[in-house]
Amino acid sequence: MSEPTVPILELKGLSKQFEFNGDRIDALRDANLRVSKGEFVCLIGASGCGKSTLLRIVAGFEKATRGSALMWDRPIEGPAPDRGMVFQDYGLFPWLSVRGNIAFGPTSRGRPRAEVKDTVDRFVELVGLQRFADAYPHQLSGGMKQRVAIARVLANDAEIVLMDEPFGALDAMTRERLQDELLDIWQRTGLTVLFVTHSIEEAIFLADRVVVMSPGPGRIDSQMQITLPRPRDVVAADFNDIRRELSLRLHSHHARKAA
Amino acid sequence: MSAGAETGTAAPLDATQAQPAPRALPPFLKRLKQPVIASLFPLAVVVFWHFATYGRKFSLIPPPSEVAIELYDLAFGGIYDDAFSQTLLTHLVASVSRVYGGFGMACLVALPLGLMIGRLPFVRQLLDPTFQVLRPIPVTAWLPLAMIIFGLGPRSAVFLVFLGAFYPVLINTIFGVRSVDPRLFEAASMLGCEGTSQFFKVVLPASLPAIFTGLRLGLGFAWVVIVVGEMTGVQTGLGAIIMEARQLSRTEIVISGMIVIGIAGFISDRIVMWLGGRLLRWSPNHV
DSSP states (O other), rough: OOOOEEEEEEEEEEEEEEETTEEEEEEEEEEEEEEEEEEEEEOOOOTTHHHHHHHHHEEEOOOOOOOEEEEETTOOSSSTTEEEBTTBBBBBTTTSSSHHHHHHHHHHTTOOHHHHHHHHHHHHTTTTOOGGOOOOGGGGGGGHHHHHHHHHHHTTTTEEEEESSSSTSSSSHHHHHHHHHHHHHHHHHHHHEEEEEEEEHHHHHHHHHEEETTTTTTTEEEEEEEEOOSSTTSHHHHHHHHHHHHHHHHHHHHHHHHO | HHHHHHHHHHHHHHHTTTOTTTTTOHHHHHHHHHHHHHHHHHHHHHHHHHHTTTOOOOSSSOOOOHHHEEEEEEOOOSSSSSSSTTTTTHHHHHHHHHHHHHHHHHHHHHHHHHHHHOOOOOHHHHHHHHHHHHTTSSSSHHHHHHHHOOSSHHHHHHHHHHHHHHHHHHHHHHHHHSSSSEEEEEHHHHHHOTTHHHIIIHHHHHHHHHHHHHHHHHHHHHHHHHOOOOOOOTTTSHHHHHHHHHHOOOOHHHHHHHHHHHHHHHHHHHHHHHHHHHTTTTTTOOO
16 A cells, blocks of 8 residues: 555565475575555565565464564564464365354454354355355365455454465455455555565565565575556556566576576 | 265255156165165075075075074074074174173273383383284184183183273274374474373264274174184083084084174164264264
């Protein structure tokens, strides 16, 4: 949306090393990033560029080797409801219905039953799954599952939604629909979104800002503010200009890596 | 359950696509189709059995009609009026109580133990190797030891049933707990569910399908083991009359006992499956 004012998330010199067969692998090296409240940021890059690692450190699933990850200026120490994660493989609880999955967070945090019910109703409606509210995950399509996953973190008062290639497993049409719906929800709720993708088009279509990452070692290469008005037209000339520019930036790493 | 789901989705397809369906059966016949098919094979076996044994004076195996009469006499009496007449219910109740007693105790021990071995590395390192060594020992090999420890009588029988049911429940519980998708722990913790509540809200429900498989196998084994268990010198029980009838060369009683065990085991399996079907409606690939 507008220019960043207060950083909800700040990464300073964030680095992550893995041991692999006795070798040290730099999954992420010296990443610096500031995200403002309400901003939609896309991380883009080839596989191995550390975009998922970065997201998982912010989620609290992994610890950084060096550097710090701060949320509202306080260090992130493990997973918490203020940072909701949407996984590519959904991560829904198969034994809970759509309602049960959405209620999981609020119930775990001890919200009174009546309040949980209201919350669940609201978010089932927000993602348009009223007819499937009592269905189990295995009865839903991929797109519906991902709607549940989104509703689940929103119902749990997540301030930042972390999305790890959430639409990667969906077919093109479902994917476009969910992109539109996500933007709609984002605009209505003032969420902050950190969205990992390997699709340039998806990044430009969604983001306020695209962060380009490059592999070997994984690092943040450059950033680009997307100022195109929404809804964005993926076949417009200016959209294509940005696409070309980003494609060049991504491509240059491959060339460099090969050299 | 799966059969019901299939017909549920197949019915509308049939109506639209296979419009001229000359061989479509009326619903009540359709429901009979499955049991009819299922009974073809046993019927053939009985027919074969009949012709192989009927009218042969020195056949050691009695014909099916004799077994049927014996079965009736065992259940209701009034035909032979010997020591076995009208005793079926007593024996059945004795066996059922031992099967469920041993099985219940196996569950009481194996379920918490399996959950702990699956979740706590220390308990796993402490106990798992021992169980791996004990597991291949057949229940029959335990028989002499059981009789020494528990004496002649029902306690040995229950112990052997316990042993038979114990390992399937234990192994499947461990498997269930250990194969919980790690993603679900991440999902739970980012939603604010941590520590012990994760055990109850994630581990337990996620491993329920495997646990149920274990219960089903365990109960099956309990029925398998009951005859061996009742070789320990108990007076009642289906295993006991089989052993006694064997000594008296009353083969028709032996076969009657076998049939009753088969049917009782089948019914108890159906009960577990029905329970599982209700509890695991969410699971796409269960029973």
